[in-house]
Amino acid sequence: MRERNGSKEERQEQILEYILQYGSISLQEVVQHFECSEATARRDLEALEKAGRVIRTMGGGAKPAGLVSGREIPFHEKQNKLYREKESIAQLAASLVEEGDVIGLTGGTTTYLIARALKNRRNITVVTNAVNIAMELSENEDVQVVLTGGMLRSKNFELCGPLAERTLEALNIHTMFMGIDGFSVEQGVSTYSELEANTAKMMMKRTERTIAVFDHTKAGRNSLFQVAPVTALYGIIIDEEPGEELRERLASEQVKVFVTAK
Amino acid sequence: MRERNGSKEERQEQILEYILQYGSISLQEVVQHFECSEATARRDLEALEKAGRVIRTMGGGAKPAGLVSGREIPFHEKQNKLYREKESIAQLAASLVEEGDVIGLTGGTTTYLIARALKNRRNITVVTNAVNIAMELSENEDVQVVLTGGMLRSKNFELCGPLAERTLEALNIHTMFMGIDGFSVEQGVSTYSELEANTAKMMMKRTERTIAVFDHTKAGRNSLFQVAPVTALYGIIIDEEPGEELRERLASEQVKVFVTAK
DNA sequence: ATATTTATGATTGAATATTTCATAATGATG
């Protein structure tokens, strides 16, 4: 190949660098900067777009949304699978919230949608350990947003660890909506991550009423780390009627079951 | 005018809504959705682009970077005024950081640049109350990022209030870089906001060495809320040699003065 | 030494954008 000024990879890295600094780049800037043809410039931008690191504009490229220094922030959108189900769960959850409430939200897709459903409320307080949820809600001045402290987990922008737990000690939450990865009669609610499980546990301790929110694919499944037995729950919100056994057990434990309308 | 389905404003709001949900929209989608001509669709996207709420792509529009639900996150770029000065301050600050250090960073443009300068370091811990700084650094797994808790101030994404202060009580910071709005011999360091001043004060209490960072436009100026007298500082980093009087006073107080190379 | 792969540049037709003008609806003015 006839490389003039460095390899394709270097060029693309530099384009990225440029975009990160200036926000965008024009095709002509690429051409002049690297003394390459338009075809090459376009191909570079195309490759970067495919990698999700650049959004192509008319005559150039720009920084894509939802990326902070090249990483994606989980601001979930409708593309997500089970969006409709999760959205209906979120709507139901939001309907349980009243003015003046102090709400707790763990991290997760469903809880993020609950946050969005609460976005235009007045006079509520939301406590969360998820940075993306906090940012979404902070737009509204009428919603007081409290972020727990803690170590920032880069993968999902959740705050965890002893510091998060220490912060929670100072708070009293009325109703908490807990996103989980697994739910069963025997094991109760569980998550994939130990850190998240611990933070959720701590959050529960500071909460009057804990409501687990999850879609039907999580029901009857167990994840690695148990957060709490079903008896510790005030209620669950789910998008499908639970099975006979589960329903009976929940009834006997006085756990409320909210099922979304189809 | 011949309005078919609602006004221009409504249409543009709906386009925005759509983009917020799906991430992007095509010209044809706009045309079909609103039953308008391509010209109108383009004009709408053009107007939204001008307002900074949409980034125009080839054949459509998309969510611009740095916007969360329509608001800008302060991820500062080279356009900022005094960028060169602040960058040089940041570089100097970063050069004072060694492996294993526990660093504190308040919110602000300069401290954000320090964070960026520290981004590729290994084995350091950064404590901050600024969400954007935390997010920037969390990309690197080798930097441990600790976010203080607290109320999220929507304007600048800083965490403040009693909870932030409570979190800090559990931490011991080695060197803290403090961004400020004013610096003078008499008043010491000061900021515009009382909340920020309080949080900074608390952070200082938990810090061995506090270094104030600011550009020359801040020197000799006082802001409303005092954070600390000069005697409480370990040092300052500034981009211009301070005046005679200031220099003498700082020398007598054993406050180190770091001036960036031109 | 030859073949293969890869990166690049050039060309051309297609898609998209910009500009300009015409028209219809709305509101203001006398």
Added chain:
DNA sequence: CATCATTATGAAATATTCAATCATAAATAT
């Protein structure tokens, strides 16, 4: 109420940018 200016819109012409294809040269493999 007639007239005029303003605004929103659509249509058409022009200009720009893009995508696809092919050719070529360098690097790599056989």
